[in-house]
Amino acid sequence: MEPRTAVMKAVSNERETSREVWGSPALEQRRERTRDHLAKIAVRRQSWINRNRYYYELLNRLLRFLVEPQKRVLSVRCDIGNLLAVVGPSKGKGIDICSEIVDIARQLNPSFEFTVAFPDKEEFQQAFKPDEKFDYILFNDIGDTVDVLQALRNLTPLCQRHTRVLVTTYNHLWEPLVTFAEWSGMKVPRTEQNWLSTADIRNLLKVAGFEALETHRIVLLPKYLPLLSSFLNRFCARLPFLSKLCMTQVVVARMMPTPFLPEKLSASVVIPCKNEKGNVEDAVRRVPSLGVWTEIIFCDDQSTDGTAEEVLRVQALYPEKNIRLEHGPGVCKSRNVWTGFNAAKGDILMILDADLTTIPEELPYFIDVIVSGQAEFVNGSRLVYPVPKGAMTGANMLGNKFFSVAFTYLLGQRVKDTLCGTKVLWRSDWERIKPMLGSWGTEDRWGDYELLFGAAKLNLKILDLPVHYQERIYGSTKMTKVFRNGLVMLRMCWHGFLKLKLGY
Structure with missing residues (x-):
């Protein structure tokens, strides 16, 4: 059986299994399925990124635009550390739920600190020193985060007045195309996704104690075609109406302020x-x-x-x-x-x-x-x-x-x-x-x-x-x-x- 077919079948089986458990255990089981799935694809993660190099170049360019260099940066769901490395932090720390993924991140980025933890569980706080703060927090993937609200709440102790939280997610309008890309082998298959709209994300941020400031939208064409890709992604994607059709959304937020005297x-x-x-x-x-x-x-x-x-x-x-x-x-x-x-x-x-x-x-x-x-x-x-x-x-x-x-x-x-x-x-x-x-x-x-x-x-x-x-x-x-x-x-x-x- 081809690796892609095996992965897709495993994902399908995992989704079927999720129907057999109810209540809080079902949520925990979903976390474990996501972690196990990432462990299976960890050794091929870099090859998937290389296969979609053009898309990641667009995302990297946006992150470099939003994040000041030489700042303290935390990457939640850091993957293999590629996004953390792009922004050039003075102090970089990555958190992911899969130990195999974290091991690869450590090998590729030895100057940064990486830890295994679920962002939506209490253990997340144990990954940080008392009073540890960051200037920027990159929440790379909330699509398969089980409890997004709790994950966002867990970020508040790590924020200061000037801290900016960047939440990255796919536009739910792209769900059919992303599903097709996974089926056809153009994109790494994922477990079940949340597919949150920007309105959902802004609402969750507000409930968690944050204020959404702006939403940046990128990528109308995720594959490189000479001239056409640049025209669509560098110009059309910035226009007020067409931007709503972009594939990737990055919501920038700050913590709700505490008044000064x-x-x-x-x-x-x-x-x-x-x-x-x-x-x-x-x-x-x-x-x-x-x-x-x-x-x-x-x-x-x-x-x-x-x-x-x-x-x-x-x-x-x-x-x-x-x-x-x-x-x-x-x-x-x-x-x-x-x-x-x-x-x-x-x-x-x-x-x-x-x-x-x-x-x-x-x-x-x-x-x-x-x-x-x-x-x-x-x-x-x-x-x-x-x-x-x-x-x-x-x-x-x-x-x-x-x-x-x-x-x-x-x-x-x-x-x-x-x-x-x-x-x-x-x-x-x-x-x-x-x-x-x-x-x-x-x-x-x-x-x-x-x-x-x-x-x-x-x-x-x-x-x-x-x-x-x-x-x-x-x-x-x-x-x-x-x-x-x-x-x-x-x-x-x-x-x-x-x-x-x-x-x-």
Whole structure:
């Protein structure tokens, strides 16, 4: 009997046997069948992967896109360790239910740690040291996991605030084709599968204490055909409607947040300014105290109206406030903001435009959102409340609405007003975004897009927060070249599409 036929017959017999046992013993029996099945195919596992090399290249590319290099990574249902090796962790640990599979993983990846355990049983916790945490957890195969909810719950002690859980599964629409591929020998046969939809996975994640952030879908054609495969998998698979037909789905989630106490956190309010002398003292008076301490950092971008001197005067006038002056490079707003961020010492970074068109009195709302864990990146939105006549031109209003639609698609999270100056994030997340600056293919003169792109790349939870927008009292707007600025934003959209949608 051919090996493929023998395996398919064994799988069929196992499914028939499952009907003879009821209750919890039936679930345990299913676990044992899955483990025994994996043991039978273990020696040929690498050959199956080689046979479907193109599919695994697509999956590997997505994982490298989602997982930062040199991080602590746990791979649950790690197989022979191939996916763990792809992401280049500083510390890699793999868990699988089959000792034969784990032995092969150890041989192929001696620098990583591998353990045998069922992810949906209590023994799973015994595989880890007390307080052992990971930056990323890859749950490679929930299709044959018996108790998916318990398996997800077992992950919570291993997570921190920034940990991201990546759950990989097949699209249930592909069940007939996958079954045919197993029958024809193109794919390794599996035991009975759960075939969960993304809605099912999101629901299970929520019940287990996680929040699903985004779903990435890949593979419209799992076999390589010159030109056609690249067109379908690199372009068509990223389109809003066609993506729902993709074979493989990766749901990215974070653990439900535990609120921080605001009085234990510090805040840095970064105020980029150029020729805003008349707004300096008003900004200092109106910025409220935030957290255990608040620093106000004026980043003067080589003003010619005496803005820097005004900051020094106000600094002496309000000695009880922590006011600092940093000198920007005089190139563009984004470089000026980065100067302030790099000088900041607070736990939370906040941008407040020096024109004070978004009112400083609303900054505590941003603090409340980020310390409660509702978001990790809070983006102000000027397009919710009524905008006073003269505060924003009609062309700017139309442009903002168009780009809100474009960036919502690019980021995978709703963003209504990309160019609102008020943005808030954790300083620790800024340190992760910083290496990406300048990598998007075109210069971002304002800094809003690089922050949003970086937050999306890290799968941070982004939330819009409405702000009241008012006319400026002193000085003139810097956003005067509407057509030219619109072209720059279109270039940012294009490069964002290349990086965030076609980058894997």
